[in-house]
Amino acid sequence: MKALFKRSIPFTSWLMVGIGWLGLSCPALAALGGDLTSVDADRAHLKASSLEVRPAEAYEVHPIQAPGGTIISEYVSSTGRVFAVSWHGPFIPEMQQILGSYFQQYSAALGAKRPYGRRPLNIQEPGLVVQTGGHMGAYFGRAYLPEMLPPSLKADEIK
Amino acid sequence: MRKKLCVLTLLGSLGFAVGCGSSGSTPSGIPGGGGSTANVLSIAVDGGPTASAIYPNGAFATVTICAPGSSSNCAKVDHLLVDTGSVGVRVLQSAVSSLNLPAVNANNGSAAWECVSFVDGSLLWGPVQAATVTMAGETASNVPIQVVASSSSNLPPSCSGVDENTVALLGANGILGVGLEPVDCPACDPSQTSTPIAPAYYSCSSLPCTSQFMNDSNQVTNPVVAFATDNNGVIVELPAVSSSAATVTGSLVFGIGTESNNQLPSSANFFNTCGDLFNTIFKGETFGVNPTSCTGPGSFIDSGSNALFFPNVSNAITVCPTNTPVGDLSAFYCPASAQSLSATNQDPINPSFESTVNFTVGNAQNLFTGASTASNAAFGTLAGPVPAASGFDWGLPFFYGRNVYTGIDLPNVQTPFWAYY
Numbered sequence: 001m002k003a004l005f006k007r008s009i010p011f012t013s014w015l016m017v018g019i020g021w022l023g024l025s026c027p028a029l030a031a032l033g034g035d036l037t038s039v040d041a042d043r044a045h046l047k048a049s050s051l052e053v054r055p056a057e058a059y060e061v062h063p064i065q066a067p068g069g070t071i072i073s074e075y076v077s078s079t080g081r082v083f084a085v086s087w088h089g090p091f092i093p094e095m096q097q098i099l100g101s102y103f104q105q106y107s108a109a110l111g112a113k114r115p116y117g118r119r120p121l122n123i124q125e126p127g128l129v130v131q132t133g134g135h136m137g138a139y140f141g142r143a144y145l146p147e148m149l150p151p152s153l154k155a156d157e158i159k
Numbered sequence: 160m161r162k163k164l165c166v167l168t169l170l171g172s173l174g175f176a177v178g179c180g181s182s183g184s185t186p187s188g189i190p191g192g193g194g195s196t197a198n199v200l201s202i203a204v205d206g207g208p209t210a211s212a213i214y215p216n217g218a219f220a221t222v223t224i225c226a227p228g229s230s231s232n233c234a235k236v237d238h239l240l241v242d243t244g245s246v247g248v249r250v251l252q253s254a255v256s257s258l259n260l261p262a263v264n265a266n267n268g269s270a271a272w273e274c275v276s277f278v279d280g281s282l283l284w285g286p287v288q289a290a291t292v293t294m295a296g297e298t299a300s301n302v303p304i305q306v307v308a309s310s311s312s313n314l315p316p317s318c319s320g321v322d323e324n325t326v327a328l329l330g331a332n333g334i335l336g337v338g339l340e341p342v343d344c345p346a347c348d349p350s351q352t353s354t355p356i357a358p359a360y361y362s363c364s365s366l367p368c369t370s371q372f373m374n375d376s377n378q379v380t381n382p383v384v385a386f387a388t389d390n391n392g393v394i395v396e397l398p399a400v401s402s403s404a405a406t407v408t409g410s411l412v413f414g415i416g417t418e419s420n421n422q423l424p425s426s427a428n429f430f431n432t433c434g435d436l437f438n439t440i441f442k443g444e445t446f447g448v449n450p451t452s453c454t455g456p457g458s459f460i461d462s463g464s465n466a467l468f469f470p471n472v473s474n475a476i477t478v479c480p481t482n483t484p485v486g487d488l489s490a491f492y493c494p495a496s497a498q499s500l501s502a503t504n505q506d507p508i509n510p511s512f513e514s515t516v517n518f519t520v521g522n523a524q525n526l527f528t529g530a531s532t533a534s535n536a537a538f539g540t541l542a543g544p545v546p547a548a549s550g551f552d553w554g555l556p557f558f559y560g561r562n563v564y565t566g567i568d569l570p571n572v573q574t575p576f577w578a579y580y
Contacts, residue, residue, distance in 0.1 A: 047354055066356075067352055067353075067354040067355070067356050067357075068346045068347075068352060068356035068359070069346065086548070088454075088455060088456070088548065088549075089454075090346055091276075091346075091356060091357075091358065091359070092276040092278070092358070094316070094317045094319055094357070094358070095280075095319050095320065096316070096319045103319075106280075110280045110320070110321055111321070112481070112486065112487040113485075113486035113487065114486040114487040114488070114490070115212075115213070115214075115215055115485060115486060115488075115527065116207060116209075116212060116213070116214035116215065116217065116330035116465075117214060117215055117216065117217065117279075117330070117464075117465035117466070118240070118242070118244075118277060118278070118279060118463045118464055118465060119278070119279055119464060119465055119466060119468065119490045119543060119554075120278050120279065120468050120490060120543070120544075120545045120549065120552070121278070121279055121280055121490065122478070122489045122490050122543070122544055122545075123489070124481065124489060131545070131546045132278045132279070132280070132545075132546075132549070133278060133468065133545035133546055133548075133549025133550065133552065134278055134455070134459075134549050134550070134552075135244035135245065135278060135459060135461050135463070135464070135552070136244060136245040136246060136275070136277075136336070136338065136343065137340065137434075137435055138434065138435060138436055138455050138457065138459070139278060139549075140455065140456060140545075140546060140548050140549035140550075141278075141546075141549075142546060142548075155546075156470075156546065156547045156548070158546075159456070159546070159547070159548035
């Protein structure tokens with residue numbers, strides 16, 4: 001009788017991801033959790049172009065568009081910290097770039113034991129939420145730091 | 160590119176609307192059939208190929224992969240996931256390594272590699288190679304496929320995630336992508352971008368691998384469009400599954416309106432797509448595509464999603480816990496009692512056409528752990544949450560008890576569509 005789950009991702013798989021992460025040729029200033037300069041770092045690393053900044057009460061949205069059309073929006077608090085990142089478009093962005101120092105926590109959560117299947121992510125970690133949806137050619141995702149959301153912003157408004 | 164697709168779709172919809180009304184038309188201009196009766200490939204929701212773990216709601220098929228031009232240098236590969244939500248054949252290296260398939264080059268003239276990332280944070284990485292793919296009596300000769308490398312040692316930094324390069328990780332021997340498009344990365348063609356896109360196609364002639372342009376004609380290809388006939392789409396036919404079943408079997412039928420066994424009845428629900436998306440109205444909210452830009456959020460039909468995934472409007476449905484005997488189930492819903500719900504699908508080009516779908520949301524943890532259901536592979540009521548901005552994903556439970564048509568985007572022939580009854 002088969003059990004209804006797969007084993008956790010073997011450590012060696014994560015070792016490979018880790019090697020890739022350490023070997024990143026352009027060490028990123030953190031995006032999520034970083035400051036305003038990380039928006040520019042992401043834009044440069046992803047060869048993206050800036051779109052118009054959208055000011056809101058208590059925060060600003062800094063969108064950039066990567067080659068291929070995916071729009072990545074970084075939400076910056078009044079104190080200058082990136083507390084949320086969203087993306088939508090034909091390609092999933094480079095997660096280690098946009099998650100910055102939260103990439104390891106995200107990676108560890110991905111490795112948790114769960115049933116097989118192609119499905120969206122709903123990672124609810126202490127201090128970090130990552131949720132995705134879509135399919136090949138049309139993806140959506142967001143990552144945010146729940147404790148840093150301004151009271152005026154609901155999670156579903158991060159899009 | 161998206162805009163162009165939408166214009167094509169608009170033109171197509173006009174053609175359909177004039178002759179056929181708002182629903183159930185067989186698109187005109189489809190290449191004629193050749194009288195073949197071998198256009199039916201068996202599929203099975205059987206839990207997948209791994210002995211240790213069930214793949215819930217995975218529909219699998221067996222295909223034959225040969226070196227181009229050979230009828231003897233072949234491998235029969237079972238348990239490819241039938242995926243109407245992606246494009247192209249992707250197969251683990253271990254299943255085809257003996258064939259020594261020839262490389263397909265990127266535009267810089269060196270062997271192309273591809274990184275495909277999936278919504279679940281996983282990726283497939285490996286070289287693009289040419290193969291002849293036979294399914295039932297239909298053959299796609301000399302098409303580019305992705306061979307998933309067993310080593311991820313040359314994975315470029317822009318390709319990040321879990322490399323599912325073994326049967327144990329992927330839960331399948333590969334993916335049979337038979338979605339709405341003829342190739343997997345139209346935006347990678349140099350006519351569409353001034354900068355090579357990442358993550359997509361790479362050259363690894365020197366490390367680290369670098370992003371490359373890739374002409375449409377060399378991209379990993381929807382094998383259906385390479386058939387000599389019955390090449391304009393597929394129908395997935397599966398029996399009804401009320402709550403759960405040990406296994407179910409069905410058919411992947413090739414061609415739409417090309418044979419006596421693949422006609423689109425006039426009573427079918429027919430939806431044009433825009434940016435390969437349509438609209439779903441649920442609890443008064445429209446999860447729809449922008450009809451001008453054809454950009455999302457939008458909704459879609461996808462046999463490769465193993466549940467219905469939809470926004471948890473007003474947080475009305477309890478989400479499963481992360482810590483259960485079968486692992487992290489936070490991708491699924493766990494209502495205390497089954498929820499009977501309905502949503503309305505809408506044509507984004509011709510919004511006067513709508514059709515209501517009734518569905519049930521069960522408790523995933525109970526389904527996966529219950530004494531009478533834990534060893535089952537098919538779950539008709541499996542569902543889970545997504546952010547509102549990602550739309551409604553009609554995964555495999557939607558296919559149970561329906562015939563679902565995926566009409567491929569074929570310029571000057573047919574605009575992409577879904578239909579079902």
